[in-house]
Amino acid sequence: MRGTADKTVLIVDDPKTRSQELVNGLGAIGAEAEVQAADPTGRIVISVARSDAVLDYLMGQRITPSGTGPQIVLVLEQAKY
Numbered sequence: 001m002r003g004t005a006d007k008t009v010l011i012v013d014d015p016k017t018r019s020q021e022l023v024n025g026l027g028a029i030g031a032e033a034e035v036q037a038a039d040p041t042g043r044i045v046i047s048v049a050r051s052d053a054v055l056d057y058l059m060g061q062r063i064t065p066s067g068t069g070p071q072i073v074l075v076l077e078q079a080k081y
Contacts, residue, residue, distance in 0.1 A: 007045075007073040008066045015076035019044045022074065025061070029053045046074040 012018040019035060023046065026033045031054050036045040048054055050065075050072050058065055058072070065072040 006067050006069065007075050008063065009075045009077060010063065011079050012076055013079055015042055015044045015078050019046055019076050022046060022061070025057055026054065029057050031057070042078045044076045046076070048072050048074075 010018070016038065023033045023035060026048055031048050031051065033046050033048040036047075038044050048071070050070055054072060055065070063074070065074070067073075
């Protein structure tokens with residue numbers, strides 16, 4: 001996991017599958033996640049409003065979001081081996 005002041009980058013084996021897992025989990029707690037379609041590199045961006053419930057869910061997924069703004073931005077990139 002890498003990050004900047006405004007986004008958290010997750011390096012995963014399958015960005016599409018992991019993004020679906022995160023969106024489904026966020027939906028289960030009542031959060032609406034906005035997903036930007038994969039770009040040519042396979043990168044997927046998920047944005048969700050920051051709330052205690054969202055932070056708790058992400059911490060349970062071992063994700064610590066960067067920044068303190070009203071939106072959490074997760075960027076999922078495919079691992080390069």
